[in-house]
Amino acid sequence: MDHLRIEKKLPRVAVFDFTGCEGCELQLANKEETLGAFLSAIDVVHFREVSSAEGDDYDVALVDGAISRPDEVERLKAIRQQAKVLVAMGSCACFGGVNRLKNAYDLQEANREVYGDCPKETMPTQAVKHFVAVDLEVPGCPVNKDEIERVVQHLVWDLPLCTFAYPVCLQCKQRFTVCRFDMGELCLGPITRAGCNAPCPAGGLGCWGCRGPAKNPNYQEFFALVKEKGFTERELHDRLGFFGGFEDLL
Amino acid sequence: MLFRILGKDQFHALVEIILKSNEVIAPKRIGAKANGQPIHEFLPISAFDEMDLHYRSTQYSAKTYFLPYQETLSTFRLHGGDWEQEIAYRSEPRAIIGLRAYDVNALVKLDKVFARGRFPSPYYISRRKNTFIVGIDHDPLEDEFSQSMGADIVTHGFDLFLTDLGDRYFVAIASDHAFSLLSMVETAEVTDDDTQTYKEVRRRILEGFKTQINAKNLPNLLDLEFTSEVWKKWGKKCLSCGSCAMVCPTCYCYGVNEEVTMDFSEAKRVKQLYSCNILDFAEVAGGHNFRPDHETRLKYRYYHQHRGFMEDYDEPKCVGCNRCGRVCLAGINPPAVIKDLYEEDL
Amino acid sequence: MSISEESRNRVNLNVDVRHLARVEGHGNIKVRVVDGQVVEARWDIVETPRFFEVMLKDKHYTAAGILTARICGICSIGHCLASVRATEDAFGVTIPEAAAKLRLLAKHGETLQSHVLHLFFLAAPDFLGLPSAIPLKDVNPEAFALAARLKGLANRVCDVVAGRTTHPVSIQVGGMAKMPDVQTLLELKAGLERGCRDLDAAIELFRTMEIPDFVRETEFVSLKGEREYAFIGGRLLSTDGVERPEASYRVMTNEYVTEENTSKWCKLSRESFAVGALARINNNYHRLHPKARAAAVPFDLAPINHNPFMNNVAQLVECVHVVYDSLRLVDELIGTGPAPIMAEVTPRAGQGVGAVEVPRGILYHDYEYDDQGRVVRANCVIPTTQNNANIHFDLKALAEQFATEGMTDEKLELLCSMLVRAYDPCISCSVH
Amino acid sequence: MGTLRAYDVRQESTMIQPLDFNDRLGLKSVDGVFKAEITNVIRLTDWEKLFHLRICDDTERQRFSFLPGQFVMIEVPGYGEVPISISSSTSNKGYLEVCIRNAGTVTNALHQAQRGAKVGIRGPFGTHFPLEQMEGHSVLLIAGGLGLAPLRAPIYYVTENRAEFKDVHILYGTRSPDQLLFDYQYESWRRIDDVNMQIIVEQPNGSWDGPVGLITELLDGVEVDPQQTFAIVCGPPVMFKFVCRRLNEMGIPMDRMFVSLERRMQCGMGKCCRCNVGATYTCTDGPVFDYWSVMNLKEAI
Numbered sequence A: 001m002d003h004l005r006i007e008k009k010l011p012r013v014a015v016f017d018f019t020g021c022e023g024c025e026l027q028l029a030n031k032e033e034t035l036g037a038f039l040s041a042i043d044v045v046h047f048r049e050v051s052s053a054e055g056d057d058y059d060v061a062l063v064d065g066a067i068s069r070p071d072e073v074e075r076l077k078a079i080r081q082q083a084k085v086l087v088a089m090g091s092c093a094c095f096g097g098v099n100r101l102k103n104a105y106d107l108q109e110a111n112r113e114v115y116g117d118c119p120k121e122t123m124p125t126q127a128v129k130h131f132v133a134v135d136l137e138v139p140g141c142p143v144n145k146d147e148i149e150r151v152v153q154h155l156v157w158d159l160p161l162c163t164f165a166y167p168v169c170l171q172c173k174q175r176f177t178v179c180r181f182d183m184g185e186l187c188l189g190p191i192t193r194a195g196c197n198a199p200c201p202a203g204g205l206g207c208w209g210c211r212g213p214a215k216n217p218n219y220q221e222f223f224a225l226v227k228e229k230g231f232t233e234r235e236l237h238d239r240l241g242f243f244g245g246f247e248d249l250l
Numbered sequence B: 001m002l003f004r005i006l007g008k009d010q011f012h013a014l015v016e017i018i019l020k021s022n023e024v025i026a027p028k029r030i031g032a033k034a035n036g037q038p039i040h041e042f043l044p045i046s047a048f049d050e051m052d053l054h055y056r057s058t059q060y061s062a063k064t065y066f067l068p069y070q071e072t073l074s075t076f077r078l079h080g081g082d083w084e085q086e087i088a089y090r091s092e093p094r095a096i097i098g099l100r101a102y103d104v105n106a107l108v109k110l111d112k113v114f115a116r117g118r119f120p121s122p123y124y125i126s127r128r129k130n131t132f133i134v135g136i137d138h139d140p141l142e143d144e145f146s147q148s149m150g151a152d153i154v155t156h157g158f159d160l161f162l163t164d165l166g167d168r169y170f171v172a173i174a175s176d177h178a179f180s181l182l183s184m185v186e187t188a189e190v191t192d193d194d195t196q197t198y199k200e201v202r203r204r205i206l207e208g209f210k211t212q213i214n215a216k217n218l219p220n221l222l223d224l225e226f227t228s229e230v231w232k233k234w235g236k237k238c239l240s241c242g243s244c245a246m247v248c249p250t251c252y253c254y255g256v257n258e259e260v261t262m263d264f265s266e267a268k269r270v271k272q273l274y275s276c277n278i279l280d281f282a283e284v285a286g287g288h289n290f291r292p293d294h295e296t297r298l299k300y301r302y303y304h305q306h307r308g309f310m311e312d313y314d315e316p317k318c319v320g321c322n323r324c325g326r327v328c329l330a331g332i333n334p335p336a337v338i339k340d341l342y343e344e345d346l
Numbered sequence C: 001m002s003i004s005e006e007s008r009n010r011v012n013l014n015v016d017v018r019h020l021a022r023v024e025g026h027g028n029i030k031v032r033v034v035d036g037q038v039v040e041a042r043w044d045i046v047e048t049p050r051f052f053e054v055m056l057k058d059k060h061y062t063a064a065g066i067l068t069a070r071i072c073g074i075c076s077i078g079h080c081l082a083s084v085r086a087t088e089d090a091f092g093v094t095i096p097e098a099a100a101k102l103r104l105l106a107k108h109g110e111t112l113q114s115h116v117l118h119l120f121f122l123a124a125p126d127f128l129g130l131p132s133a134i135p136l137k138d139v140n141p142e143a144f145a146l147a148a149r150l151k152g153l154a155n156r157v158c159d160v161v162a163g164r165t166t167h168p169v170s171i172q173v174g175g176m177a178k179m180p181d182v183q184t185l186l187e188l189k190a191g192l193e194r195g196c197r198d199l200d201a202a203i204e205l206f207r208t209m210e211i212p213d214f215v216r217e218t219e220f221v222s223l224k225g226e227r228e229y230a231f232i233g234g235r236l237l238s239t240d241g242v243e244r245p246e247a248s249y250r251v252m253t254n255e256y257v258t259e260e261n262t263s264k265w266c267k268l269s270r271e272s273f274a275v276g277a278l279a280r281i282n283n284n285y286h287r288l289h290p291k292a293r294a295a296a297v298p299f300d301l302a303p304i305n306h307n308p309f310m311n312n313v314a315q316l317v318e319c320v321h322v323v324y325d326s327l328r329l330v331d332e333l334i335g336t337g338p339a340p341i342m343a344e345v346t347p348r349a350g351q352g353v354g355a356v357e358v359p360r361g362i363l364y365h366d367y368e369y370d371d372q373g374r375v376v377r378a379n380c381v382i383p384t385t386q387n388n389a390n391i392h393f394d395l396k397a398l399a400e401q402f403a404t405e406g407m408t409d410e411k412l413e414l415l416c417s418m419l420v421r422a423y424d425p426c427i428s429c430s431v432h
Numbered sequence D: 001m002g003t004l005r006a007y008d009v010r011q012e013s014t015m016i017q018p019l020d021f022n023d024r025l026g027l028k029s030v031d032g033v034f035k036a037e038i039t040n041v042i043r044l045t046d047w048e049k050l051f052h053l054r055i056c057d058d059t060e061r062q063r064f065s066f067l068p069g070q071f072v073m074i075e076v077p078g079y080g081e082v083p084i085s086i087s088s089s090t091s092n093k094g095y096l097e098v099c100i101r102n103a104g105t106v107t108n109a110l111h112q113a114q115r116g117a118k119v120g121i122r123g124p125f126g127t128h129f130p131l132e133q134m135e136g137h138s139v140l141l142i143a144g145g146l147g148l149a150p151l152r153a154p155i156y157y158v159t160e161n162r163a164e165f166k167d168v169h170i171l172y173g174t175r176s177p178d179q180l181l182f183d184y185q186y187e188s189w190r191r192i193d194d195v196n197m198q199i200i201v202e203q204p205n206g207s208w209d210g211p212v213g214l215i216t217e218l219l220d221g222v223e224v225d226p227q228q229t230f231a232i233v234c235g236p237p238v239m240f241k242f243v244c245r246r247l248n249e250m251g252i253p254m255d256r257m258f259v260s261l262e263r264r265m266q267c268g269m270g271k272c273c274r275c276n277v278g279a280t281y282t283c284t285d286g287p288v289f290d291y292w293s294v295m296n297l298k299e300a301i
């Protein structure tokens, strides 16, 4: 920030992936208009998906994916030791994500079903914060690249980071979307943290709550109105349990 | 005000003329809800037929064409140790056709905030002055209470205002701009017969309001009922989602955020419409929140609509369109809330 | 013993790559050459297993596509398409024509974005001797801008049609939830036209890349293009002459579990087969858009090509195909005007299969439903699963061919890595 | 041509003056800022710094004037804009001083900024303390914590026009001695300006030998004629609530006590509504209010 005479820092950033689809990492390579500038603003020392360079002197670790095997726990702990700031990136890292759905089943049986007589090592899927301290959570399935840019700017230059004190509804309205409830569908928008810019309702799909709970959500009223509109417990339950953000409610 | 009679074919011709070199916004059918009700919104049209003047209501109000949800207030070009600020206003002309009386009145109220006073907003004024407004009479909706808010009759704030007399329109002309535009098509003098029909239509409209709220004593009542249980009852329902303020034609409060490009060449001040129902609306540094609960925030929205604005401008801010009531998933709507206030003992 | 054999006997090489970079997911390469003999050449997938097939159980059909999209962040559209197709097959739903066009358009968007990502960001650094594409923005800013533009275009297509690039929202059982308006389509068209020009430049750029001279004869499996170059559904075909309907995908894959891998392996007529861009072109060369076929000429890509490194070229050729075909689709969609895009869906008990050509090859989803529209049993066969055995045997052949004097561990490691990358493996996908 | 003529606001360009808030006519570029240079940064405590700002453009600088109690919006490009009271003398036209606590994002950026940095300022905004009206009376200037920052402008006014005022008392309280602001000025206020300056802290540390307790306790020792006295109270709401209550008990009428309110503000112009309390905009109707108005403002404190 030259105009403030503040020295510009080039943070060393590393990206690590655990159990997940790597969609969040892919977002880092998105937003083509600013990709070059984004990559110039940071020093990528480790990012296996796009680079064979391997460094372990990083300040910021962006971690995506959930933890579902003992070796991942070890790897994660080592990363925590090294990183000054650890960011959980995406719903898998923040809440366990869809991968957490397997926890509802008997893992031995699951193993038998998929791998027959050659079972593979696995354990119940958990969020990153379950094992190590997380400095910043950026939920989303996948994360929103805009938000990642803001996060990087925040970490590096202390630029303001919007924490979205409102649910998805507001962003939905600001895109002129027709409310999914009007279309006879269920939507978790009213209790889900905004910041995704509501792509799902705009694309014709009620929100599934991938960003987890909004700040201070009004669950009581929301559950009441969902019931009143004729949705079943099970439908609601299916949604709340999908990405793991509302786990505490279930 | 001048009045004229405009044949419907001539109205068509008039719209085509406007369309030729201006952006035209009009109610457009965009689909249907699950219950079969058509959905209309104010959207750009490219042909006369895309417009549906017999719309019931639009979910979103036309305020977005004056106060967009997101707007860049200024841009800072950062270079070296210095910066330059740039400010730009919109100036392309635009016409909005098919606004109802309450929506025109909503603009008149916004004018008071943004075009008058000590700090008129150039962003708003540049849009407002470049927008040609054609209003139209309508039969009141079931849940609309614009009459109670004194917003069902419109006397200014538009360029043309139409009343449908069946095969022709009765037109009120409110600007020289509109007058010269009308001279491009054929119009007729108003005959006694026309006046008669017009009066009948107007009477039908005036008598057609089904929802009324008692607004007379409202400012006083709101003061008295400041700690009323009514706020608890409705506040408990509020999802603090801000949808009501987004669709409201007169809610205008906002927040400002700064965005910087990744290469630090540019910073932008972006205004985003906000809502007083949102959790951090009155939160200050250090975390103190003047309105931490749903109840208080909801109350303040009503307080501003029906009392605060009244003190400043001698009229309520609400125009009684009930868009907020319709959009609210929790079913919070002004007629019900205000009725409760009158009947306090819950 | 000839001199060359003698010198060969002195060759000792060791390649041990843990968590190969610039591929999606975690895989290891191990090659050991002792006294000129390849004693070990392995491709192992160590990605953490996720058990999607188990998770799918009991899920409502409306959730199946949303869930399976999360199998893979890169080909989420493909997974979603295979999923809804399997469900539609089970319920006996035929989707409206306009929806089918939109789906293909979304598919094209994904193919383009994945191929561009692979070509420029994952594969190109090897040819340029860079650790990643990040320095490319300084070394060759035009190439970087070109890649960013093409990827941007691809993402735009997906955004507009599927609602999002990663994890689509508009692709739903019965059709599509949203039709982009004409204005948006026109903008898209302009973007695609620009994309055509950008692709010309990309072809120029990749002409200089040197494809290792390596051939191992194998079998190639893909959808069979009946009238057009096939991406969504249809019959299954192999270069060894096997042809089956979509529903008989198990016959075409024969999945089996190996001890060391968390991903399964597959075989058909031989010990392994390959799927992907090269397989598609080998099977459906003549259905490619003429512009795409023209693009193949300078690279000497013609069926049946048995050099796995040529998959990179095949991807480039497919980029040309999908951009031109997208132009056609956009034009047709603009011409159609408002049309139904969603069919009535009534869940019923039954089973269905959906086969879709995702960037890395053919993908199958197979679901069994109860009468409430909830999944009873699910099976997904992923392209990388099908390629694994082929990669494994390729590595061995590659090591045998290149284990000559002058070869170093580093050079061999690069060659092996390049080989694996050429398949553009999608590992997290294969261990779903 | 029967089309609408484009109404070009640029036709009114003569009206869109470069920012001039003291000229209240016509269309104004209300979001335009004066560019100002931070000419000096003075560390006051661990949390507060004093900034000297100089408006870069000569004519803009000459046009800029303000009244004690008014605030400006300080724009830190890239970070945001915050309302900050002007803490310097109204008679110093060359530059203005602002005292800023590191409380969040923007203020933190300001704390990082070095001499020579360029920020923007908009304003001045809001109401002021009616000091002309107070002339001929005694004044009580009472501050708690950071409240001394906005109080400095009235203090300068009073000391620069010392002859116009009868008794002048400055009462200042903070939590601990290390939070005392502007300690280098106390002596000059006392000795040069003939001000009764008293300080109290809540939690003394080793070296503190002054009074200990709440600020209201200082009032016990102050003798004033309530009918001839005005009071200005700056500080956190709890503090001014108790102080004003006490002053009222002493017999000072509520409309002669003035306080400065703080609310979230994003525009400073009565538009964003963030500072709105019912009908009152803290930014345009305030921040300076007499205590009677504050009492009538629902939720003021």
Ligand SMILES: Cc1cc2nc3c(=O)[nH]c(=O)nc-3n(C[C@H](O)[C@H](O)[C@H](O)COP(=O)(O)OP(=O)(O)OC[C@H]3O[C@@H](n4cnc5c(N)ncnc54)[C@H](O)[C@@H]3O)c2cc1C
Binding pocket: B283, B284, B285, B286, D071, D080, D081, D082, D083, D084, D085, D086, D098, D099, D100, D101, D102, D103, D104, D105, D106, D107, D108, D146, D149, D150, D261, D262, D263, D264, D265, D266, D287
């Ligand atoms: C009239 C007035 C005069 C003030 N004078 C001073 C002063 O002289 N010195 C000083 O240090 N502070 C003063 N403040 C408080 C100062 O404005 C806040 O500390 C500052 O806005 C915090 O911003 P931030 O970005 O650092 O904090 P964050 O917590 O990151 O704030 C984010 C945003 O919230 C808003 N906000 C947060 N807190 C406040 C607040 N208390 N008041 C208004 N808006 C807020 C701002 O718009 C800010 O941009 C004054 C406030 C007002 C209303």
Ligand code: SF4
Binding pocket: A140, A141, A168, A192, A193, A196, A197, A198, A199, A200, A201, A206, A207, A208, A209, A210, A211, A212
């Ligand atoms: S709308 Fe809901 S499900 Fe969709 S991205 Fe946003 S938070 Fe996630």
Ligand code: SF4
Binding pocket: B237, B238, B239, B240, B241, B242, B243, B244, B245, B277, B298, B327, B328, B329, B330, B331, B332
């Ligand atoms: S009143 Fe209704 S629409 Fe408004 S914030 Fe509350 S819940 Fe949302």
Ligand code: SF4
Binding pocket: B244, B247, B248, B249, B250, B251, B305, B317, B318, B319, B320, B321, B322, B323, B324, B325, B334
């Ligand atoms: S009824 Fe609701 S939406 Fe309409 S003007 Fe009043 S407050 Fe706004």
